[in-house]
Amino acid sequence: MTRTSIATVCLSGTLDEKLEAAAAAGFDGVEIFENDLIGSARSPEEIRARVRDLGLTIELYQPFRDAEGAPPARFAAVERRFRAKLDLMARLGAEMILICSSVAPDTIDDDELAAGQLRRLAGMAGARGMRIAYEALAWGRHVSTWEHSWDLVRRADHPALGLCLDSFHVLSRTDAYGEIPGDRVFFLQLADAPRLDMDVLQWSRHHRLFPLQGRLDLAGFTGAVLRAGYRGPLSLEVFNDVFRQSDPHRTAVDARRSLTALTGGLTPAPRLTGIAFAELSVDAGSGPELERFLRTLGFAHTGQHRSKPVQLWEQGTARILLNAGATGAASIRAFALESTDPAASARRAAELLATPLPRRRRSSEADLTAVAAPDGTEVFFCRDDHGWLDDFLPTGESPVKGGLVTGIDHLSLAQPFDRYDEAALFYRTVLGLTEDEASEFAAPYGLIRTLALRNDDRSVRLGLSVPLLRRGDWAPAVPHPQHITFVTDDMAAVAGAMESVDIPGNYYDDLAARLDPPPLPRNALHDQDEHGHYQQLFTPVVGDRVFFEVVERTGGYRGYGFANDPVRMAAHRAHRGAR
């Protein structure tokens, strides 16, 4: 089993907090980032003991800068500095140091000189049983490709000198990275990133992500390095502005999950066949309002939980639970997915470090297992035999036949600012969903990012959204409520029955100028793609965190109407102001 490691620079907090988080998430080792050590009040010996007590190993000490290519007059100072760092490593119990290619303006472009200097430093390290992993920074002054760093390592030809490969530095430059000398790769650092057209140094310093969260081919690269014979740890080195200021325990779990998903060997994701139910927490204010909305849409209150204050509402294949036993304002607290193998779904979730939740049901319903999503939303797995319905006593009301709503189209889950990339990876890997559509738009109080995920047959669709920047005092506290989107095949009837928020006339004027759509029911929004049309209708927001949407898809429209989100948000804002 390949060892896993994480650089302390990936995590927020003090060195102690970082080490504890890495250990708790199950990493085997860490890279000690020099600045974290310098800021720590613990001595190297104390850090060594702490690392050991936590069950970790120090895989790498890093970085050592501006070594190779130094003008000979400066190289004496490099040697002095290097010797001091070897002394430090001996105290720490670290056996490998990373040297990254020089960026200093006075660096000399002379491979023979540089290789000789690296050989000399390798001699110093080797004499103490230590090794050097030499890495080409993508913005190195003269050495900026892994091939060039490999050329220097070959020229230096010292057993204590090998390569450090960093997936970001390699893949940010090229996808054609050629033949990798696996036995001379001493260390492998992994980082993903979105594809950004910007200065590579800034891209690297601010926007790295954990594997599978970005757009670099981490799976291909990692596989190639492992096939080439690399036997060291898979170590994450991610510089990310958000991770730097987020709870390191959550970030470490996110990081560990990304490595687990990358290296595979997981229980395959069973096929999902639909959303069994969505559960809303309600309170004295929101409960009656949500019940009223459901009633006007044609839902029936068909069941009451045997032991808990939970109502079951049904229409078509849509099932909504209203849970008055939970605390807090109305929100989506849980949803259940129909799986062809709920136990395997839960097993895969556990393998991917999802937090298992205590069973809420009686033991007879063993299939209904749940895990917590990154923001705490409960995700249940159940069979499509509706066995979980036995928990509910019939009220006598029957589901409406041929009602307005035929099922749940998708769930829109607003995410906490710090957890967006984690949530996307979580839902994608745990549930085996694929990315469907991503969008960024200007809402009245700031920019919003949205990502839709779906399974193959679109029977499970989730929308994730997050503000591009964390909101402050000015913007509404809950800038983008969650919502449950129902699907209908008779939007005109829905519009006649449902309480909807008023859509500005200016929207319809613009729509007519742009698209000349067919007549729309009152307050319905319109979108279209190359397949067909989409109509959307919204209830007011209940409390400040949840509302219902009803959509009609015609002709195979595949989107989510993201382009209309700013209008919907402005309409909700105006509705709130008007109350």
Place this chain on the structure above:
Amino acid sequence: MTRTSIATVCLSGTLDEKLEAAAAAGFDGVEIFENDLIGSARSPEEIRARVRDLGLTIELYQPFRDAEGAPPARFAAVERRFRAKLDLMARLGAEMILICSSVAPDTIDDDELAAGQLRRLAGMAGARGMRIAYEALAWGRHVSTWEHSWDLVRRADHPALGLCLDSFHVLSRTDAYGEIPGDRVFFLQLADAPRLDMDVLQWSRHHRLFPLQGRLDLAGFTGAVLRAGYRGPLSLEVFNDVFRQSDPHRTAVDARRSLTALTGGLTPAPRLTGIAFAELSVDAGSGPELERFLRTLGFAHTGQHRSKPVQLWEQGTARILLNAGATGAASIRAFALESTDPAASARRAAELLATPLPRRRRSSEADLTAVAAPDGTEVFFCRDDHGWLDDFLPTGESPVKGGLVTGIDHLSLAQPFDRYDEAALFYRTVLGLTEDEASEFAAPYGLIRTLALRNDDRSVRLGLSVPLLRRGDWAPAVPHPQHITFVTDDMAAVAGAMESVDIPGNYYDDLAARLDPPPLPRNALHDQDEHGHYQQLFTPVVGDRVFFEVVERTGGYRGYGFANDPVRMAAHRAHRGAR
């Protein structure tokens, strides 16, 4: 007097909120951004009336996209859409529309075709007494330079068709923009930006700033356009992620200030000769602790305010007021600057929209006038004759002669996340300071940006700092306290007297490996530049918002020790944990 205008897209909120903020900040007019109108529940007629009632005019309606170069089969739809927008403008009372160069993939690269289409649209607009301002987007499909847009306008040759120049689109591509046909420029949009090496579309959409807040030559460009004979408004069009989610009233003031500073004609900034005093608010807990720190540094409590619970502490030229009459935790609530002409300083501040503060002093001290900085910090202007000291009754204690501290070196003012760019522009323009040094570093709980400002002779130095991202639940609530930095010429004596936070031994090991500095007093940090050396010593944080620093500069060192900030922050964090 040139009219001023702001595009509604610069501001956060609903259209109503944006219009109110623009009017309150004193703008003459606005550009109505289409999405703001579409999201508004007000009819165009109601918006027209609202704009008029607020004393504004609509200078421009924008944007109209993908017009020129349309395949002939699509151009009929362009005309239909354009006619609908002219109808809308008639209802709004807008007389000019912006057409930006096409980005649609099907756009045809044929200047004759494009010019003919623009001529046709200009005919439609002209027939209704309206005009078109045509703008080259830097990322336009075929038209991406202002020279190209001017070529099409000349070819089209219609009196209702002119140019829109946008400083960002021009200056992001070139500083050599050539001869500008002033009488054919119908509209001038101004935006500054930092110099970023990235995709120009992303740069433009997320990182624009108000004039003088970035690195583009706004003054040169605006002057050139005005000299060329442009007579329309100066209008701001700034897409900025932070401004989009900040209080629009503050942003509008910031925007208006930038235009005022750009167009000049201000009272010249009088010469500043020093920091007269810094005033800390204190409470029952922090007061005694701050007094103790001041005492151990050699300060004497020399005066007591005649009517208020304010203590005066003095040493050398350093004067600290401790104000127990203010509410809230210990923090820097005010500072006073010695000006060769305090009245002129205050006049300039008022011209630059600084909020004047009611006089806190008796009428006999007319020179002590104050304005509020963006975060509410009170900035006083006074003569260097120390007349304000008359407000204080002597306690009998005398200032220590030849004490440890000789004066105030600088003030470090942590800024609210939303107000950083505004604060930098405020202090720079109101006080006539220049940028001294900018830095970005990784603090234990996230990245921090820092900017130092100073006057010519360095008798007034201010450091501004802000987290790169707004902090959330994990990072400490006050991640970067403010501080007052005193200067000494005997750091060893200070170190012997003062209670300082412990600096990790790892810091000294690394320092020795890197720089081999002369021996340092216990807990002192070291920095050096090409001029000389710098030593820094810190007290613990008092409350959670303020501490004292003492520095010694030798050999003309000019910096602020920013590189040591992460170590200082980690030390303060460790000190807090140890208490």
